[in-house]
Amino acid sequence: MATDTVSEDTTADEPPLTDAEMQQAVKDNPAMRHLEWPVTTVNPVRVRWRYAIGIPFIHLLACLAFFPYFFSWTGVVLSILGLYIFGTLGINLCYHRLLTHQGFVAPKWLEHTFAVLGVCTMQDTPACWVAMHRIHHKHSDHRTDPHSPLVNFFWGHCGWLMIINRDFINVYDYEKYTRDILRDPFYLKLERNENWLWIYATSMAVFFLGGFGAALAMGGTLAAAVQFGLSLLVWGVFVRTVVTWHITWSVNSFTHIWGYKNYDTDDNSRNNWLVGLWSNGEGWHNNHHADQRAAAHGHKWWEFDVTWITIRSLEMLGLVRDVVRPRVWTKSAA
Ligand SMILES: [Zn+2]
Ligand SMILES: [Zn+2]
Numbered sequence: 543m544a545t546d547t548v549s550e551d552t553t554a555d556e557p558p559l560t561d562a563e564m565q566q567a568v569k570d571n572p573a574m575r576h577l578e579w580p581v582t583t584v585n586p587v588r589v590r591w592r593y594a595i596g597i598p599f600i601h602l603l604a605c606l607a608f609f610p611y612f613f614s615w616t617g618v619v620l621s622i623l624g625l626y627i628f629g630t631l632g633i634n635l636c637y638h639r640l641l642t643h644q645g646f647v648a649p650k651w652l653e654h655t656f657a658v659l660g661v662c663t664m665q666d667t668p669a670c671w672v673a674m675h676r677i678h679h680k681h682s683d684h685r686t687d688p689h690s691p692l693v694n695f696f697w698g699h700c701g702w703l704m705i706i707n708r709d710f711i712n713v714y715d716y717e718k719y720t721r722d723i724l725r726d727p728f729y730l731k732l733e734r735n736e737n738w739l740w741i742y743a744t745s746m747a748v749f750f751l752g753g754f755g756a757a758l759a760m761g762g763t764l765a766a767a768v769q770f771g772l773s774l775l776v777w778g779v780f781v782r783t784v785v786t787w788h789i790t791w792s793v794n795s796f797t798h799i800w801g802y803k804n805y806d807t808d809d810n811s812r813n814n815w816l817v818g819l820w821s822n823g824e825g826w827h828n829n830h831h832a833d834q835r836a837a838a839h840g841h842k843w844w845e846f847d848v849t850w851i852t853i854r855s856l857e858m859l860g861l862v863r864d865v866v867r868p869r870v871w872t873k874s875a876a
Contacts, residue, residue: 577692581685582708594704597787600664604780614770616753617777624782625789626848630822632660633671633790634849638824641723642672645837646853646865654728662745663786667738669723673716677709679834682809683798691795692810699795700787750775789821797827804841805832813845823847829868836868 606612636656639645648656657668665671674688681687688707691698709715713724713733723729732738754771762770801812805828817825818840824830826839826847833841838854840847856862 577683577685577687577690579693579697579705580688580690580702580707582688584706584708588706590704590706597700597703600780601784603776604784606776607781611769612773612776614753614773614777616770617773620749620774620778621782621785624778625786626822628659628663628782629786629789630849630852631656632658632663633665633786634822634824635852636660637665637668637671638675639837639849639853641668642675643835643837644866645835646857646862648856648862650726650728652861657729657732658741661732661738661741663790664739664742664783665787665790667729667732669713669720669729669733670710670716672723673719674710676719678794679831682807682811682831684809689794690810691798695795695799698798699791746775746779749778790824792817793821793824793827797825801825801828803828805829807831815845818845818847823849833868833870835866837865838868838871841868841870 636653637660640648640653640656660668660671666674678687678689683690683692688709689698689702694701717724724733732741750771752771753774754767757767757770758764796817797812797814798810799812801814801817803812807828809831811828811831813828814825817827819825823839823846826841826845829841829845830836830839838847838850839845840850853862853865857865
């Protein structure tokens with residue numbers, strides 16, 4: 543599927559627009575919101591098979607949820623809770639606001655715990671995610687942005703993951719963007735020997751064996767225990783992983799196309815209330831582009847941001863410190 547749309551080299555000879563030209567074009571005429579693929583896409587184009595096969599494959603596993611055999615209410619509840627635990631705490635709070643933007647400081651034990659939750663969403667290692675995202679901020683909606691949806695919606699959503707980009711072939715390519723992260727041996731270890739994938743596999747085992755053991759302990763038959771364990775695996779891991787992916791991806795796609803701007807940024811970032819709600823606060827993306835370090839992405843009182851509420855609660859409990867507030871709050875308070 544992905545290979546059909548990307549098999550030709552569209553980065554051919556025409557000179558790319560400079561950043562300034564692109565910026566002006568987008569500002570002058572919304573219909574010109576179109577970009578070529580990132581210049582960092584390898585030439586000739588090569589498919590990143592691990593992602594091009596892995597992403598549809600996990601979607602197929604999630605589709606097992608349509609079979610009644612794999613259903614249990616416990617699985618559904620774990621899936622919904624998992625969106626918060628793995629998606630909000632692991633990705634929004636840790637990968638994004640803490641590791642990428644250093645919006646607050648957490649003790650190492652807590653930071654690493656949140657990072658492991660992020661790894662369990664199968665969105666790459668912390669260092670790789672941080673590198674991609676820092677490059678995105680550096681070149682937002684310009685030709686070197688790894689995932690601008692101004693190329694096309696599918697590219698910005700997840701197509702970009704399936705094509706080899708020179709910036710992400712291995713850790714040596716993105717090391718320069720993540721020296722602060724890789725200085726910590728914990729994050730370096732996650733890069734080695736596919737350790738991060740083993741953590742994901744362990745989370746699968748925990749969900750299955752947890753369900754299997756609980757059913758047996760409550761006097762269920764072996765067959766019932768297998769069924770219950772599988773229901774937790776399908777709903778608690780595969781369905782939750784796929785939903786978390788689309789939530790994160792929608793921040794890259796939807797909120798660089800649709801929504802309103804509070805700030806006149808040099809990119810096409812938008813505040814999108816739908817994404818704001820389903821991503822627990824990451825959809826206030828224009829605010830975020832305007833004030834990247836701020837740990838709160840909702841700047842107006844009605845821009846509801848569950849991730850910020852969580853960070854604020856951790857701060858009140860004394861678990862995190864040096865929390866960066868949006869400049870617009872501190873300015874208006876002064
Ligand atoms: Zn960011
Ligand atoms: Zn963005």
